[in-house]
Amino acid sequence: MEIANLIYVNGKVLTVDNDNRVVSALAVKNNLILAVGSNEEVLVYQDENTKVIDLMGKTMIPGFCDAHGHFSMAAESLIKANLANPPVGKNTCISDYINALKEKARTVPVGQWIYGYGYDNTSIQEMRHPTRAELDQVSTEHPIWITHVSSHMGVANSKALEICGITQDTPTPEGGVIGKDSEGELNGFLEETAMFLIGSLSIDLPEEERLELLAKASDLYAQVGVTSASDGLVESFELIENYKKSVLNKDLKIRVVMNPSYELIETNPELSFESDKLTLGGVKSFADGSIQGYTAYLSKPYYKPGNNADNYNGYPWMSYDELLEKVKNIHNANQQCVIHGNGDAAIGDIIRAYRTAQEENPRDDCRHVIVHCQTASEEQLDEIKSLNIIPSFFALHTYYWGDRHRDIFLGPDRAFRIDPCKSALDRDIPFNIHCDTPVVPQNPLLSMYAAVNRISSNGNVIGKEQRISPLDALKAVTINSAYQNFEEKTKGSLEVGKFADLVILDENPLECNPEKIKDINVLETIVGGETVYTSLV
Structure with a gap:
């Protein structure tokens, strides 16, 4: 009989298997799940060297699998000025953005780029985008580039436009917009494909700092129970090499699925790389x-x-x-x-x-x-x-933008049907839900809360007919996300032979008040049988 390195007992283990079994114990051998079942069934795999952990009634679930996000962008955001509006940040007007960027400028040598992210023109007092003239108030010596919360547009100051050779005569690319004021002057706004005219979309950092940021981001993801992250747009070999080095250095504590861009694959059709920590999607x-x-x-x-x-x-x-x-x-x-x-x-x-x-x-x-x-x-x-x-x-649309979708963007009828999880569930479609980080902070439990309750951050219900059960929401951030990436045989549920990617919670999301799901705390995150985050003493 095989012997476990580690056994958990006396828990509420939500397996998320085909039968949605809830058991009390789980055994780990090396980095894989050896057994799941009752205490009695699992403890037969112990010997004198097996570590036995008493969960004392706490809940264990499969590690969260992020179906779509931008892990490397989330890492880069750690050194950008945070321009987020409530409920994520505190910025409520353009002067707040300017102050945040000035604070960042104090730490950046003259001539180097200043970046900001997360501004939202529809939730500030002015109800408009900043302009290049306003960014010039921060600095005319630093090139400055700030991105909208959607990551689909941004604003550059005069220095950034100059460095990138963007003028009034620059042709507007297909699928994009180059913003101009009423007199035809550039206002710094660049939308969609026009953003590619900014040559420094990716921050120019030494490799050592990039690896450090990836490590810090993996720590942050682990703190919210993510054991498998998504990098939803990988555009360079340099990034892939940095991921490889992070794995070799054992700094990348979680797994990452990379989605290469069409352009990268087009020039390198045989591109492939796979390991326990890093896969191509x-x-x-x-x-x-x-x-x-x-x-x-x-x-x-x-x-x-x-x-x-x-x-x-x-x-x-x-x-x-x-x-x-x-x-x-x-x-x-x-x-x-x-x-x-x-x-x-x-x-x-x-x-x-x-x-x-x-x-x-x-x-x-x-x-x-x-x-x-x-x-x-x-x-x-x-x-x-x-x-x-x-x-x-992206179920969190209902939480962060639901009220504005109802009142501004879509109107009530369409807003109440955004991210139609229940309609997909009724058709037995294996949908998943994601956070699209860094568009919003990585938080799978908040994502579950949004899909279950469809309550905006202001407390309004955004289409109750599209609500789903906590169990279906849990599947959407675990096994269904793994299924999207052809990884359902190794991730997403607690079954024998799968990676021992586990999360311990202080409450059971299937039993608590559904409106409290967002308040559940991640106590410990385990990747391949090794603890990568714990708040337990």
Whole structure:
């Protein structure tokens, strides 16, 4: 008989297996789960060298699997000025942004870039984007680039525009906007593909500092119970090499699934790398932008178009023919497509492209993904089901932007159906939910809370008909997320032979008041049988 290194007893172990068993004990050998069951069934795997831990009634669940986010961007954000608005940050007006950036400027040598992230024009007093002139108040010697909370637009100061060669005569790229004021002067605003004109989107740091940031980010993710993170847009070999070095140095405490960009795969079709800590997922591309940034592609106009013309629907990143070509190239290379789509018109284009690729070259078990899939209609969900597409919902839209979706962006009817988890559940679609960090802080329990309660940060219900049960929400951040990445045999549930990726909570999310799920504390996070975070003494 095999002997366990470690045994947990006297707990509420939520296995999230096919039968949703709740047991009291779990055994670990090396980095894998050796046994699950009753205390009596599991303790037979001990000897005098086995460490036995009494959970004393606490809850154990599978480690959270982040289905979509930007782990390396979350790492970089640790050295940027935080411009977040409530409830994430304290900034409420443009002067707050300027003060935060000035504080950052005090720590940055003259001439080097200053970065800020997380500003939100629709939740500050001015209800507009900052301008380059306002960023020039911070510094005219530092190039400055700040990004919107959606990460789909940003503002540059005059120095940044100068360094990147952006002038009034710079052609506007397809799928983007270069902002200008009423007199035709650049106002510093760059939207969607126009952001690529800023040559320093990625912070230029020594390798040692980059590795340190990845290590710090893995600590932060571990603190909220994430054992498998997502890097939803990997665009360089340098980043992949940094991940490899972080694994070799044993600084990366959690696992990471990387989604390479279409462009990276296009030039390197044989790109592959796999280890216990680091895997390659599907190929990432974009069909549109962000609803709260007015760049998502909708079939019907925005409820209140803001500074846009009436009957404004947003726009796609590229033509349908270009999207189809990308999808067919990825599909025909026997790879997984992972495409960002928020607006229902963009979602429709993605579904149509997936259907065409599959009809022309039938494949089994593609698991092509629509990331966010925020405004999918009932009819589109029927198509998603028939094509075995996986919707990865950003359920926290209801918490952070639900009130504004109702009152500004979409209007009540559409807002109450965003991230339609219940409609997907009714069709037995294996959907998952994600945090899209650093768009919002990484917090799977808050994500569960949002899907279960659909209550905004202001306390308003945003479409109660789309609520799901705590168990279904738990599946959405564990086994269903693993399934998206073809990892359901190694992650996502507590079953024999899977990685011993475990989280201990102070309350059971399936038994507590559903509105208290967000208040549950992560007590310990275990990756491969090793504790990577604990608040227990």
